[in-house]
Amino acid sequence: MQVLDLMNKRRRGEKLTTAEITFITKAIVAKEMTTAQVGAFLDTFSYHDMETTAELTDLTMALAYSGGIYDLSDLPGIKVAPLTTDGLGDKTSLVLLPLVASLGVPILQVVTPLAEEMTSPLARLAAVPQLRTKLAADEFVTTLKKVNAVAAAPVAELAPLQQQLAKLEIETDTTAVPALLTSHLLSLAIAAGVDALVVDIKTGNNGLSLKQAQQVAKLAVAVGAEVGRRTLAVISDLNQPIGDAVGASWEIREVIATLKGGGPADLRELVLSLGAQLAVLGGYLGTVADAREALSANLENGQALAKFHEWLVAQDGDASIVEQPDLLATAEFTATARAPRSGYIAAWDMAQLKQLRQLLGQTAGVGFVLNKKIGDSVEAGETLATVYSAAADIQPVLKLAQQAATIADKAPEHRLLYDVIDSALEQTD
Amino acid sequence: MQVLDLMNKRRRGEKLTTAEITFITKAIVAKEMTTAQVGAFLDTFSYHDMETTAELTDLTMALAYSGGIYDLSDLPGIKVAPLTTDGLGDKTSLVLLPLVASLGVPILQVVTPLAEEMTSPLARLAAVPQLRTKLAADEFVTTLKKVNAVAAAPVAELAPLQQQLAKLEIETDTTAVPALLTSHLLSLAIAAGVDALVVDIKTGNNGLSLKQAQQVAKLAVAVGAEVGRRTLAVISDLNQPIGDAVGASWEIREVIATLKGGGPADLRELVLSLGAQLAVLGGYLGTVADAREALSANLENGQALAKFHEWLVAQDGDASIVEQPDLLATAEFTATARAPRSGYIAAWDMAQLKQLRQLLGQTAGVGFVLNKKIGDSVEAGETLATVYSAAADIQPVLKLAQQAATIADKAPEHRLLYDVIDSALEQTD
Numbered sequence: 016m017q018v019l020d021l022m023n024k025r026r027r028g029e030k031l032t033t034a035e036i037t038f039i040t041k042a043i044v045a046k047e048m049t050t051a052q053v054g055a056f057l058d059t060f061s062y063h064d065m066e067t068t069a070e071l072t073d074l075t076m077a078l079a080y081s082g083g084i085y086d087l088s089d090l091p092g093i094k095v096a097p098l099t100t101d102g103l104g105d106k107t108s109l110v111l112l113p114l115v116a117s118l119g120v121p122i123l124q125v126v127t128p129l130a131e132e133m134t135s136p137l138a139r140l141a142a143v144p145q146l147r148t149k150l151a152a153d154e155f156v157t158t159l160k161k162v163n164a165v166a167a168a169p170v171a172e173l174a175p176l177q178q179q180l181a182k183l184e185i186e187t188d189t190t191a192v193p194a195l196l197t198s199h200l201l202s203l204a205i206a207a208g209v210d211a212l213v214v215d216i217k218t219g220n221n222g223l224s225l226k227q228a229q230q231v232a233k234l235a236v237a238v239g240a241e242v243g244r245r246t247l248a249v250i251s252d253l254n255q256p257i258g259d260a261v262g263a264s265w266e267i268r269e270v271i272a273t274l275k276g277g278g279p280a281d282l283r284e285l286v287l288s289l290g291a292q293l294a295v296l297g298g299y300l301g302t303v304a305d306a307r308e309a310l311s312a313n314l315e316n317g318q319a320l321a322k323f324h325e326w327l328v329a330q331d332g333d334a335s336i337v338e339q340p341d342l343l344a345t346a347e348f349t350a351t352a353r354a355p356r357s358g359y360i361a362a363w364d365m366a367q368l369k370q371l372r373q374l375l376g377q378t379a380g381v382g383f384v385l386n387k388k389i390g391d392s393v394e395a396g397e398t399l400a401t402v403y404s405a406a407a408d409i410q411p412v413l414k415l416a417q418q419a420a421t422i423a424d425k426a427p428e429h430r431l432l433y434d435v436i437d438s439a440l441e442q443t444d
Numbered sequence: 445m446q447v448l449d450l451m452n453k454r455r456r457g458e459k460l461t462t463a464e465i466t467f468i469t470k471a472i473v474a475k476e477m478t479t480a481q482v483g484a485f486l487d488t489f490s491y492h493d494m495e496t497t498a499e500l501t502d503l504t505m506a507l508a509y510s511g512g513i514y515d516l517s518d519l520p521g522i523k524v525a526p527l528t529t530d531g532l533g534d535k536t537s538l539v540l541l542p543l544v545a546s547l548g549v550p551i552l553q554v555v556t557p558l559a560e561e562m563t564s565p566l567a568r569l570a571a572v573p574q575l576r577t578k579l580a581a582d583e584f585v586t587t588l589k590k591v592n593a594v595a596a597a598p599v600a601e602l603a604p605l606q607q608q609l610a611k612l613e614i615e616t617d618t619t620a621v622p623a624l625l626t627s628h629l630l631s632l633a634i635a636a637g638v639d640a641l642v643v644d645i646k647t648g649n650n651g652l653s654l655k656q657a658q659q660v661a662k663l664a665v666a667v668g669a670e671v672g673r674r675t676l677a678v679i680s681d682l683n684q685p686i687g688d689a690v691g692a693s694w695e696i697r698e699v700i701a702t703l704k705g706g707g708p709a710d711l712r713e714l715v716l717s718l719g720a721q722l723a724v725l726g727g728y729l730g731t732v733a734d735a736r737e738a739l740s741a742n743l744e745n746g747q748a749l750a751k752f753h754e755w756l757v758a759q760d761g762d763a764s765i766v767e768q769p770d771l772l773a774t775a776e777f778t779a780t781a782r783a784p785r786s787g788y789i790a791a792w793d794m795a796q797l798k799q800l801r802q803l804l805g806q807t808a809g810v811g812f813v814l815n816k817k818i819g820d821s822v823e824a825g826e827t828l829a830t831v832y833s834a835a836a837d838i839q840p841v842l843k844l845a846q847q848a849a850t851i852a853d854k855a856p857e858h859r860l861l862y863d864v865i866d867s868a869l870e871q872t873d
Contacts, residue, residue, distance in 0.1 A: 049479070054481060187451070
């Protein structure tokens with residue numbers, strides 16, 4: 016077997032056998048393939064994706080077992096994980112972790128250190144003073160055992176091939192290839208010892224199309240079933256940020272508000288939907304509706320918030336922010352973008368909002384909060400968004416925020432959840 | 445302009461503009477593109493080749509002018525170069541250089557240091573004791589001025605992008621992509637200051653198909669014309685080695701024999717055909733037939749051999765091998781592969797002969813000489829090939845030599861030259 020022969024086989028769109036995938040992934044880990052060869056190999060997926068479960072399962076497991084794994088076998092219960100393709104403002108998992116854990120279900124998140132800086136879960140977590148996200152394998156296990164919740168960036172030994180390839184996929188812009196996306200999502204969680212998964216796949220005007228999202232969802236559910244991890248996929252909307260806030264400290268404020276029973280309606284709905292599925296997969300006795308009710312109660316009665324406090328403390332974070340969110344950073348300058356006309360918010364341009372986020376930079380406390388979301392009515396001159404900036408010259412970002420909104424005469428149709436895909440059930444809509 | 449946007453544009457098969465090709469090639473030289481990105485970019489050519497002269501010309505010139513160039517402007521005359529896609533046993537240029545120079549036409553060869561080790565022109569030249577092929581720019585120019593002939597590996601400053609990409613194309617197995625092949629062939633010669641080119645494109649059972657060769661020939665002639673370098677392309681056969689000998693010292697012996705007016709018929713014919721074209725392009729007054737006659741005379745009258753001697757001396761080589769070829773290395777063991785049956789040689793399997801060459805290794809003096817070529821009659825037990833080995837256990841290579849030959853009842857049709865493509869003439873056959 017030769018690396019170039021296998022590269023050319025993929026180039027021709029032929030399937031690789033288990034032995035061939037093992038050979039090529041070992042060659043990548045052992046650096047027997049050059050970086051240019053790996054780049055070319057990844058590019059072939061742009062033309063010929065993996066369409067059979069067998070091939071994709073082989074790839075996923077090769078990524079997952081390319082190094083050490085976390086051994087969670089002496090933790091009782093079914094360990095669940097929320098996975099997502101990530102998006103602007105998506106702080107869902109930060110609510111899900113304490114919330115699902117508050118029902119006694121162990122829930123874990125492996126936070127990829129490679130996400131885009133602006134939407135990185137690590138950047139969000141960094142807003143909590145002193146919180147440690149680099150945990151050794153034993154710390155990861157101990158924290159999960161103690162709190163039922165843990166979120167950490169993987170150590171280099173965990174699924175090193177996943178980490179190595181993920182970096183090169185970002186470089187070569189092949190991260191959205193369904194097979195690559197699916198194998199990355201699943202492999203890291205599998206390496207971290209998860210038993211059941213809910214994958215939240217985002218579709219929107221600056222990301223995967225609904226069709227692509229459906230493809231990834233089907234692949235994820237099929238591969239999950241193949242490797243004995245009960246997997247459920249949800250397709251949800253990313254035509255606007257999840258919740259209202261974008262920017263680490265503003266997102267943490269929103270997480271706290273949601274855990275206190277408030278927060279934006281879309282974030283709360285997503286958290287309850289995904290959380291109920293996760294709870295049931297994790298062995299919560301009862302129906303999804305029962306679980307949803309229990310979760311909803313724990314948002315109201317303070318148990319979710321208490322679990323959040325406990326989790327932050329377990330990872331050395333300053334939990335006083337839970338009672339005093341004002342301790343979180345705030346940028347020096349605040350200004351509001353106003354509606355140029357009256358009507359209804361018809362769309363938010365996600366590419367422009369990303370650009371806005373990028374312009375604000377990485378100083379602590381920068382970000383923006385949308386005061387109007389899709390479907391909301393708005394009067395001319397009313398606030399569309401509040402921008403928190405470290406720079407005094409706030410006009411360019413305000414302009415960008417204003418331009419990103421499309422205001423129309425009628426409220427558009429808009430939904431938060433498109434699809435739930437479960438290998439064990441009929442596909443629902 | 446963004447590197448990833450341009451990569452994706454090529455991925456979609458769209459043409460790049462001059463500005464875009466300039467941008468991306470500069471980014472490669474400046475290492476602003478990662479190696480994985482360059483690997484992925486090269487892979488896109490496997491799916492979407494460059495089909496317009498404009499785009500390919502831009503790429504060729506970007507490669508040629510990516511670093512310094514050799515300034516031959518104060519050398520009188522039209523400087524010509526023989527280019528080839530290289531093949532097993534192809535020592536043609538080593539005969540062409542002194543032969544064409546003996547007519548007073550300046551001829552140069554830039555020897556790529558990246559060719560496959562087994563068929564590398566550098567390996568051939570290394571068989572001449574003390575010969576220097578690493579020449580600084582001024583040495584290159586001085587030698588050409590003095591002898592009318594020079595062959596050297598490029599210094600790192602000459603067309604660095606060509607050298608950088610060529611290496612990665614070998615790694616990613618994209619060297620045979622017509623646009624990449626064409627741009628590499630031409631750009632290095634252009635950087636070395638050539639005015640006119642004859643490109644010998646090989647087609648055979650282990651390389652380019654006739655169709656691919658024709659595509660490369662057309663592209664080369666079109667790009668050459670576009671950049672003001674008179675270019676002629678010849679498509680010739682590589683269904684068997686060029687000449688009889690394979691292996692550095694055996695090939696040099698054959699070069700000497702040919703320069704003495706002997707040598708194998710196919711090598712002599714190729715040398716006279718290509719040489720006559722080169723001479724006329726280089727300003728030799730008269731027709732191609734006249735030039736051929738003059739070259740033929742110089743093989744007979746010793747002028748080509750004298751020029752070879754002069755050239756070797758100019759590059760510090762031990763020219764005593766010209767009079768005493770036995771000074772060239774000879775491997776310790778010699779054996780002959782014999783015909784298993786009588787008939788005619790119908791084919792030589794080039795992949796097997798390459799494997800044979802590889803098995804013999806790189807010790808000085810190893811190699812093989814074919815005693816029978818395609819179309820020759822052979823009796824059972826007669827010698828097919830003579831193998832020179834550094835290892836006593838010569839049976840496996842003999843077996844390989846025997847297996848590589850197909851013996852049939854009838855002599856097959858076989859030709860040496862398929863096509864001559866000249867932008868200034870009608871295509872001839």
